Amino acid sequence: MDKYTKYTTEDFLADDSFIQWLIDPTEEQDNYWNAFLQQHPEKKHAIDEAKIVFGMFQHERERLSLDETYDIWNNILKTLHNPATSRWLNILKYAAILLVVFLAGGISYYLYESREQTHFDLASVPVTTSSEAKIILSDGSEISLEKKESEISYNSSGNQLIVNNDTIRQNQVTGREVMNKVIIPYGKKSMIQLSDGTLVWLNAGSQLIYPSTFQRKKREVVLIGEAYFDVAKNPSKPFIVRTADMHVKVLGTRFDVSAYPEDPVVETILEEGSVALEVVSKKFAHSGEEVILKPNQKISLNKEDGVANIKTVDVSMYTSWKDGILKTDREDLVRVIKKVERYYNIQIEMKDPLAGGYLISGKLDLKGSPEEVLNIIKLTVPIDWTKKSNGDFVIVRK
Amino acid sequence: MIEHSKGNDHELWTKFLHGNDQVLSLIYLRYVNALYDYGSKITPDHSLVKDCIQDVFCTIIRNRQSLSPTDNIQLYLFKALKRQLVREIQKSLKYREIDPDNSGRFEISFLQSFDHTEFELSDEQKKALISAIESLTARQKEAIYLRFTRGMDYKEIAVILNLNYQSARALIHRAISKLREILAGKTNYFSQILLCIFRKTGKGVLQQ
Numbered sequence: 100m101d102k103y104t105k106y107t108t109e110d111f112l113a114d115d116s117f118i119q120w121l122i123d124p125t126e127e128q129d130n131y132w133n134a135f136l137q138q139h140p141e142k143k144h145a146i147d148e149a150k151i152v153f154g155m156f157q158h159e160r161e162r163l164s165l166d167e168t169y170d171i172w173n174n175i176l177k178t179l180h181n182p183a184t185s186r187w188l189n190i191l192k193y194a195a196i197l198l199v200v201f202l203a204g205g206i207s208y209y210l211y212e213s214r215e216q217t218h219f220d221l222a223s224v225p226v227t228t229s230s231e232a233k234i235i236l237s238d239g240s241e242i243s244l245e246k247k248e249s250e251i252s253y254n255s256s257g258n259q260l261i262v263n264n265d266t267i268r269q270n271q272v273t274g275r276e277v278m279n280k281v282i283i284p285y286g287k288k289s290m291i292q293l294s295d296g297t298l299v300w301l302n303a304g305s306q307l308i309y310p311s312t313f314q315r316k317k318r319e320v321v322l323i324g325e326a327y328f329d330v331a332k333n334p335s336k337p338f339i340v341r342t343a344d345m346h347v348k349v350l351g352t353r354f355d356v357s358a359y360p361e362d363p364v365v366e367t368i369l370e371e372g373s374v375a376l377e378v379v380s381k382k383f384a385h386s387g388e389e390v391i392l393k394p395n396q397k398i399s400l401n402k403e404d405g406v407a408n409i410k411t412v413d414v415s416m417y418t419s420w421k422d423g424i425l426k427t428d429r430e431d432l433v434r435v436i437k438k439v440e441r442y443y444n445i446q447i448e449m450k451d452p453l454a455g456g457y458l459i460s461g462k463l464d465l466k467g468s469p470e471e472v473l474n475i476i477k478l479t480v481p482i483d484w485t486k487k488s489n490g491d492f493v494i495v496r497k
Numbered sequence: 498m499i500e501h502s503k504g505n506d507h508e509l510w511t512k513f514l515h516g517n518d519q520v521l522s523l524i525y526l527r528y529v530n531a532l533y534d535y536g537s538k539i540t541p542d543h544s545l546v547k548d549c550i551q552d553v554f555c556t557i558i559r560n561r562q563s564l565s566p567t568d569n570i571q572l573y574l575f576k577a578l579k580r581q582l583v584r585e586i587q588k589s590l591k592y593r594e595i596d597p598d599n600s601g602r603f604e605i606s607f608l609q610s611f612d613h614t615e616f617e618l619s620d621e622q623k624k625a626l627i628s629a630i631e632s633l634t635a636r637q638k639e640a641i642y643l644r645f646t647r648g649m650d651y652k653e654i655a656v657i658l659n660l661n662y663q664s665a666r667a668l669i670h671r672a673i674s675k676l677r678e679i680l681a682g683k684t685n686y687f688s689q690i691l692l693c694i695f696r697k698t699g700k701g702v703l704q705q
Binding site: 108109112113115118119121122123148151152153155156157160161162163167168171172174175 | 522530537543554558648670676
């Protein structure tokens with residue numbers, strides 16, 4: 100610490116660990132510099148001045164949308180199609196690899212990297228087809244979740260987690276967040292208690308990336324798919340859910356976020372408290388704006404036309420999935436079927452596209468078999484269903 | 498570089514050189530946004546930046562056999578992107594000479610970036626901030642961008658700017674001294690502006 104007592108503004112800005120503190124402050128560094136300032140109040144002026152000079156160069160970063168990121172990569176593959184230069188290259192293999200990487204962790208990493216706030220080690224993200232439910236710890240080791248409904252809970256220091264009654268220890272690096280990831284394939288779901296006490300119900304076909312303990316000024320997680328959050332109150336550490344198209348920021352509240360990459364609509368539904376949403380994807384009309392949601396409001400972002408829509412809803416419609424119940428209110432059959440597919444991890448083919456437009460209202464109990472669910476739907480709208488030899492279902496209009 | 502772990506870079510790059518195809522898409526995803534941001538500071542032509550990023554990766558794949566090991570992928574990519582951008586800009590300005598080592602075209606488009614954000618600055622505050630930054634040379638701006646925005650160390654900045662270590666240090670030192678001169682006497686005014694910026698970017702470093 101002694102060397103800093105003689106530092107000028109220029110010296111501080113020439114010091115790598117000082118710059119690192121400004122770029123990406125951890126609590127440990129905050130404590131160090133606060134302690135330094137307490138011992139050497141005469142340095143406050145130089146440090147403040149250094150912060151101001153540094154701050155002049157902090158501005159909104161240019162970033163590519165997911166579409167653009169993927170387009171450039173596709174072009175890289177196309178250019179390489181030239182046989183003169185790509186004798187060793189198997190284009191299809193490359194395409195498949197990127198697709199898998201995107202599905203398995205690329206998007207999540209991308210979301211973090213774009214803000215440059217991560218220490219998530221990409222090499223530790225194994226390429227996976229996500230057919231198996233599992234937790235990936237920061238050292239790359241995997242814990243498989245065999246049950247249909249798994250429960251995961253972290254202790255407050257983050258070095259111990261309990262998975263379906265099994266206790267697992269993981270090493271903590273002091274002062275740094277270590278990222279863990281839960282992957283839940285279609286047909287399964289999971290409840291996770293994070294180290295701060297926040298409860299997360301992860302729906303089928305979803306992934307959540309989170310630190311085992313929250314060391315930073317903000318509690319940040321990345322979501323692909325759908326989850327219901329019951330966030331532990333901590334006014335000094337906002338909780339942020341990042342998805343490809345929007346960020347949801349709260350202090351302590353209950354809400355649902357649905358952001359499946361394959362769905363045309365991204366939604367956030369607020370049950371209690373208040374949340375601020377930042378629309379990050381440039382394709383939406385509200386891009387860059389902050390939107391405040393009130394309880395019982397739902398915001399939908401339509402990925403196709405870029406339109407955002409806020410309305411008051413019955414929240415239980417959107418959160419009942421965590422209790423194994425699917426509630427619908429004048430919802431298209433095609434969207435209901437999509438949810439049933441995810442829930443049971445089955446394929447349901449709609450023979451007649453027109454049937455997809457039937458509106459369904461009511462409550463579907465998803466605790467039984469998919470056959471039972473389809474029979475209940477059959478009572479509501481004029482459809483029939485059959486099962487193919489490969490186990491897939493087919494819906495036809497009556 | 499301060500922020501990314503280099504040890505991991507070496508491993509990724511070696512895997513790629515030895516024919517592991519998966520890691521290239523990982524490298525791409527890790528650096529594409531940093532490259533895009535840097536490129537956008539060199540030229541406002543976003544589609545040119547995207548094309549050049551594409552070319553950089555195509556070149557890497559084509560020359561995989563002859564590439565040397567590196568433990569600093571970001572530095573390698575930044576240098577390659579800059580070379581490519583300067584070459585393309587030169588091509589488009591056939592009749593004008595541009596010295597590739599004198600990146601006279603480097604402009605940090607601060608005005609533009611303020612328009613895109615929600616910084617609640619008055620026009621007067623914006624003007625003061627921009628004129629302070631505009632008092633720097635293009636090379637100083639680039640060096641400071643690499644240092645304060647990308648967190649590079651002097652060695653890395655020297656490589657990108659084709660300078661020796663001492664000159665890179667001196668370049669940044671002079672730039673900072675110049676900014677301090679402008680700040681002198683106006684510290685309160687600027688800290689007001691910057692408090693606003695830090696609040697927006699979520700960095701609490703100006704909390705008193």
